Amino acid sequence: MTLAVWSEKYATGIDTIDAQHRRLFQAINRMEEAYLAGTEEAEAQESLAFLARYTLEHFETEEALMRNIGYPMLEFHQKEHADLMARILDMKAKLDEGFLVPIHGADFAAHMANFAADWLAHHINEADMGYVQFVKERPLGDG
Numbered sequence: 001m002t003l004a005v006w007s008e009k010y011a012t013g014i015d016t017i018d019a020q021h022r023r024l025f026q027a028i029n030r031m032e033e034a035y036l037a038g039t040e041e042a043e044a045q046e047s048l049a050f051l052a053r054y055t056l057e058h059f060e061t062e063e064a065l066m067r068n069i070g071y072p073m074l075e076f077h078q079k080e081h082a083d084l085m086a087r088i089l090d091m092k093a094k095l096d097e098g099f100l101v102p103i104h105g106a107d108f109a110a111h112m113a114n115f116a117a118d119w120l121a122h123h124i125n126e127a128d129m130g131y132v133q134f135v136k137e138r139p140l141g142d143g
């Protein structure tokens with residue numbers, strides 16, 4: 001099942017951000033598929049490790065952009081990012097430590113993928129669109 005499908009309604013019009021959001025959706029799906037299909041454990045772990053790395057990279061890109069444009073909601077937005085990173089890293093630690101037996105690992109990964117897909121869709125439409133609007137009103141390099 002494909003959980004997280006990118007669509008035009010998530011388009012920010014900022015190419016780098018849109019490309020990263022698309023990859024995040026793909027990474028969430030890849031992770032869910034890897035666990036549900038009972039893929040080799042190392043590969044399943046890697047799909048989650050990739051999601052964690054890429055999410056961090058994406059958040060750094062967004063936060064640098066918000067800082068550059070003097071976005072007033074930066075702190076609030078950063079807090080949302082930090083909360084999600086904490087949840088992803090917590091899940092990663094549990095799976096890495098073998099805390100979860102495989103079948104529960106799959107349930108847990110599916111649960112997490114659902115949560116992440118939902119989080120991403122809402123976060124783009126609510127939080128991200130805030131800085132997008134700010135960029136549009138105040139083009140980059142305009143003070």
Ligand SMILES: [Fe+2]
Binds near residue numbers: 128
């Ligand atoms: Fe964001």
